[in-house]
Amino acid sequence: MSSSSTPRLSTPQALARLYPFVRPVLPRMVGGFVVALLAAVMTLIIPLVLQATVDGPIASGDISLIVWASAGVLVLGVLEALFVYLRRAFVLTPGTAVEYEIRQRFYRRLQRLPVAFHDRWQSGQLLSRMMQDINLIRRWLIFGLILLVVNVLTVLLGTLLLFRWHWALGVTFLVVSAPLWWFGYRFERNYGTLARQSQDQAGDLATAVEESVHGIRVLKAFGRGKHALQKFTRQVESLRATELGKAREVGVLWFWLEVVPMIAFALCLLLGIWLVSQRQITVGELFAFFAMGTALRWPLESLGFLFSFLVDARTATDRVFEVLDEENDIVDPDEPRTIPVPKGELAFRGARFRYQDAAESERDLLDGIDLVLRPGETMALVGLTGSGKTTLTTLPTRLYDVTGGSVELDGVDVRDLRLDELRRHISMAFEDATLFSASVRDNVLLGRDDLDPRSPEAQAVLDEALEIAQAHFAYELPDGVETAVGEEGLSLSGGQRQRLALARAVAAKPAVLVLDDPLSALDVDTEALVEAALRRVLATTTALIVAHRPSTVALADRVAVLEAGRITAVGTHSDLLRDSEHYRHVISSLEADDLRQREREVNL
Incomplete structure (x- = not known):
């Protein structure tokens, strides 16, 4: 290794x-x-x-x-x-x-x-x-x-x-x-x-055991326990x-x-x-x-x-x-800049990205992204599978660094900010919601190290975040918000985990909110309630939302179309429907997927 x-x-x-x-x-x-x-x-x-x-x-x-x-x-x-x-x-x-x-x-x-x-x-x-x-x-x-x-x-x-x-x-x-x-x-x-x-x-x-334990539902569902055991046996025999x-x-x-x-x-x-x-x-x-x-x-x-x-x-x-000894190239700058009161303008200027192990003959996964989100604006990001949407959302918080161009917050290159300050100003919620073996309270308030988790102020932030994320189920758990959710939150359903992850992002009170398809595991009715509550938050917060449902696109002030690693169109939903053939194709694909999802929910 x-x-x-x-x-x-x-x-x-x-x-x-x-x-x-x-x-x-x-x-x-x-x-x-x-x-x-x-x-x-x-x-x-x-x-x-x-x-x-x-x-x-x-x-x-x-x-x-x-x-x-x-x-x-x-x-x-x-x-x-x-x-x-x-x-x-x-x-x-x-x-x-x-x-x-x-x-x-x-x-x-x-x-x-x-x-x-x-x-x-x-x-x-x-x-x-x-x-x-x-x-x-x-x-x-x-x-x-x-x-x-x-x-x-x-x-x-x-x-x-x-x-x-x-x-x-x-x-x-x-x-x-x-x-x-x-x-x-x-x-x-x-x-x-x-x-x-x-x-x-x-x-x-140890990796094999961990994967088998985490994937036990998949192994059981597909009857592959014997296959996993055979693979494990070969590894044990080698050891x-x-x-x-x-x-x-x-x-x-x-x-x-x-x-x-x-x-x-x-x-x-x-x-x-x-x-x-x-x-x-x-x-x-x-x-x-x-x-x-x-x-x-x-x-x-x-x-x-x-x-x-x-x-x-x-x-x-x-x-x-x-x-x-591993080299860490994502570090604090030698002479950091600061943004005391962020406005929330997020800009991608010629941003390029390629993974380290990519072949030189391959083009950049993100091939010169130019996109500006105005303070308080909600921007939906849409594109076909493999266009680079999720990768783009990892750049503002420097989970990965651009390999060309820059990402700026209020005119400051994010690489010129201290990591703790940058991640205080920009918060994320992922499609694959990961929770920790801790209470609901600790998971939701993870990004608020400025608060005493037991203080009235922290309780108010917690209640508001759970309300916005429609995570009222947390109060009905055996110990309420003090209930430990278990390893990776697997004791909860996918929709419950996703709502708590969304509540965690909202509770951080960031200037910029980056959401990577945060509502994919929700049913239609819950999604509608969450979207209505999110509109209140997004009225004063800059947001970049990866949208896999037409209803999520409806939250946005503008929509950016990502095609083969490039932004090919930016505008309102109605303007893009009129002017962009590729956007119409993407939306029709999202509508078809959404219709299939609704049919599955009805059948269930």
Whole structure:
């Protein structure tokens, strides 16, 4: 999914990108590392105490000294346990703080990225990054990173200590264990590819589940549940195969981490016995050597798991930063202009638009739009399917930016206004009404962050908006306007969702109202009531309305005809009927569709 063409970073470089998030809690993280290292040191000291015990008290039979030696080992064990506890105490809270900051920044980034980004990315991929990948990064920071560094240092320090008793023992252990580093390099290379593939497949799987849940009515209506299950099964099987591949790589690494040290210990045992027989080392020194080797076994064995954890964390970091690094070309201007009291003049001046993935040979979807809406004027936009009507409505609020020409509000290019100000002056209602898992009140007042939702003023705005949208049903819901409408408002009918979305646009009190066929899901009687109420609002508000019904056209002062990405005619309904053949064709198509809709309503 990444659009980045930058060279692939090394694992340390990739993980170093987390430093800005870790920096505020770095002292606590360093504290956790220090106490973890002290716990490892306690483990390495125990063999030295055992050597002194075997060569001293045990050899001499002094019971009192044996008791003291045993007490020393006990103290070292207790200190090791205490340091392990302190490690957790140091890093758990900072780890959750880092997770919180990454997740907050990720969500803010998702909110700020343009609609074009969300058109390209699957929601499941974004969800898996937001939840699974960021959680994995947190667990690696507080557990995997510290233990990996500490265990590697422990292995290196312990290996050096092996030379303390006899250089031949140390060299034998080191030479026999050297291939482990090559196995580790091979593991990182192979496992990294599989880890990335697995996490991407998990994102695709999340998308499939989300689509199936949201589209459950369609799947049931068309009896396609079995088909969806078969597709899902194929995806699960692909993910399972990748996970098995990861498990095989981990298994191979664990095999060598188990076998190689055992071979080293066996050879060292033979060599050690010979050295004892030659009186080059004592029995206590040989015993301490193998006690040290035993102490190094867990750090060595853990490297397989910790290396796989490292690669998973690196892949998760890459996936998170793919989103954070996405270029956002719809941003606030460096030197913004302002419109303190907007009049509501909306003008398209040579506006052109084409999607990023459009072929160069294709013409612009909007091919030089020239259209001016006077303050307080209602303009209906009509055209055949595919003419570019919906795309045109996304330009005033900068859901997309023009690729040529400009869109102006009161003579100011919308790109020169801050986004929050622009979207305060221009409000939208879409044909596909989307509601949030919140109360009716919160959904309708979504665009009024200047009001306390519980204030009398907010209640008055809410009541007026629901009245205009003919959404009286909201008061009859189980908890009235405090009723939660459920995910995407699917607990409501299409017409109810559309009326609440219209109420939301009206409640924003914008200078310009852009409506993309907002009445398509309403029955004829309700539509007539909404249109009558809308006339009061539109008397003082500039409005651009995409019309798919002749009755919607009747709301307008003027009508603009969009044909193949261009405005070919502008005028009153009667003038266009007289002068524009294409307009007559469009209206006849709308009337035919409207008649079919009315017949369906009568039959129902």
